[in-house]
Amino acid sequence: MIYPALLALLLSLLAFLAKRRWKRYGPEPCGGKKLPSPPSLPLLGHLLELRRQDLPVRFMELSQCYGPVFRLRFGIQDVVILNSVEIIREALIKKWSDFAGRPPSYTGDLISFGGKDLSLGDYTPLWKIQRRLAHSSVQRSLRTNLESLISQEAEHLCQDFLSRGSSPMDVANDFSLHTCKIISSMTFGVLFDTKDPEFQAIHKCIAEVVRLWSSPRVIVLDSVPLLRKLPNATLEELLRMAERRDTFVRNQLQIHKETFRPSEIRDILDNMIHFLQERQQREQSLAAEGGEEFNEDHVHMAIVDLFIGGTETTASTLTWTVAFLMHHPQVQQRIHSEMIDILGPNHFPEYSDRNRLPLLWATVSEMLRLRPVAPLALPHATTKDTSVAGYFIPKGTVVIANLYAANHDEMIWKNPTQFRPERFLEAEDPKQAHRNVLAFSAGARVCLGEPLARMELFLFLGHLLHHFRFLPPAAGQLPDLCGIFGFNLRSKPFQVRLVPWTEPGLGEGQE
């Protein structure tokens, strides 16, 4: 008897909350327009939309009917979706501080010392310090000999591929191990061997944390607090993996602190320790005045985020590029010829060659445009009452920037679903065309790894296409280009034969 009564109470509470939140989106007192929203179910709102795997595409479809900005309701959570370049720029760039927040996350807090995270942390004074520190540390690293490290890694990988012969293989994990190796070297100053089982274990652990945290059984805990009381094996596994990750980072922190010398900053972690030590001295006076504390947990989580951000994203983009180029062998041929003609047969591209190798550079941008690996970015939250396109949006609203839709925006891109790197070469203003790609988002939360990712993509692709043609395992066996949508947009697993240009190849793809 008690359960139906409880259920009725719960349903009426949800109905009340939903109605109350709905009202908040009514016309603004001073005359803002009401946000369009598709018809929804009582209580559930638009929750059933979440069954769709390809949410970015679904949101694009909805924007055809409801315009580039609309509202959805998931249970009691209102979410505003932005779907065009113009609207995303207005929100994230023009009104950047209004949209710089992150929504609270129960599960995010569990794996980040109570929300001391860089990617998921809200827009607070401490977060600003953390972001500035992470940004300046990455920039500092970019100014050192990073390019030679990336080129060396790209060449190692090519030599490894050469030693395996031209039989079909899945390259996704190799790319992921190498991007992870580069970010490890930048953060910890350690050049791991990608075949070292210990390194492979931490690489796998990081991937598992992302996979488990974005699984439906964990995500649902953020919107249905009642479920937090029930046993949840996926959450327990996530906590175990996060603990393993933290032990690894803690060890690195310990080693760095023991060997730290302020006159010799070796890597990103040293740079952060240096900052922390200087700040802690100053903070003794701040604490006496009741000021907030920036501590080792913030450094720890910034390192974790660089590690996570720096591994799978760039690797997935590279994998996508191989998949698309298998469908377009003539583009492979033209990029290879461009390199040989401009640089000669014995020189690999350097990052400063971007303007001299416009097709290679355009291919990187085209891939970031067509398959942005974080298609919905990370959820933003408004930090105050604000508006976009004249629609009122209250403080604390969750806002999703649909980067996938922006990169398929027909106002900006002709035939947006086609893979055509040439579009960047033909553009009236090629530099602006490259800037129009919104794979790294924009504004206060723009990806702080963009310069690193672009350099890695350019150099790895340059080395790969200098050595190899990317051929299907057998004639016509080309990769599926639809991909798997989720938190990341990944390609489905596929096999490729990496055949040196000097060897004849069978079973090429179609142009």
Ligand code: HEM
């Ligand atoms: C192709 C490669 C990459 C893509 C497409 C990408 C894309 C993104 C996107 C869309 C966001 C969310 C921005 C937002 O919420 O509006 C983001 C955030 C972030 N990315 Fe990347 N990323 C890439 C590589 C990297 C690399 C190499 C690093 C590490 C150096 C990195 C570190 C981060 C961090 C720390 C954040 C959180 C920023 C914040 O919340 O303030 N990313 N990235």
